[in-house]
Amino acid sequence: MPLREQTDVKEVEATLNEILNINSPPVARCRLLSSGFSPGHALNIAEDIAGHKECLACGCCIDACPFLFREPSRREKTEQRTSMALETIVGGDCDQCDACVLACPQVDTTIKNYVVNRRMIEVMSRLEQRIGDEDEPDLDLFVEEAIT
């Protein structure tokens, strides 16, 4: 089975950066920029779904979100485990850490590689600047727990 042709980041770089600069969960938009199901997917359905870009409701993005780790009570707002649920319960409080993008099985590896290679230094430095900010005690707690 041939590997699917993934999104060429050079062709979508401007759009991708716009998405990653928005203060809102980026995973759904990155999923839609991606190439969708592989022709060799293992779902047991007869219909050819190669290229479909739907959310699988796997919840990987929700599990990877550090904001929800710090504020688990937000998860109680819905039992859904979709990108829509992530947008609803995180919204404008998004740390813009891009962890959800890296966790999503429906986001192309090309886009994940771009995030790791071109965006992570900026992300880490932005988060580092917030450590020690008295207005953000939750972030301090999160970093302390991660270190210990």
Ligand code: SF4
């Ligand atoms: S905080 Fe990070 S993982 Fe959570 S929604 Fe925002 S970018 Fe995604």
Ligand code: SF4
């Ligand atoms: S990680 Fe799963 S739940 Fe989140 S957007 Fe991707 S497919 Fe949907």
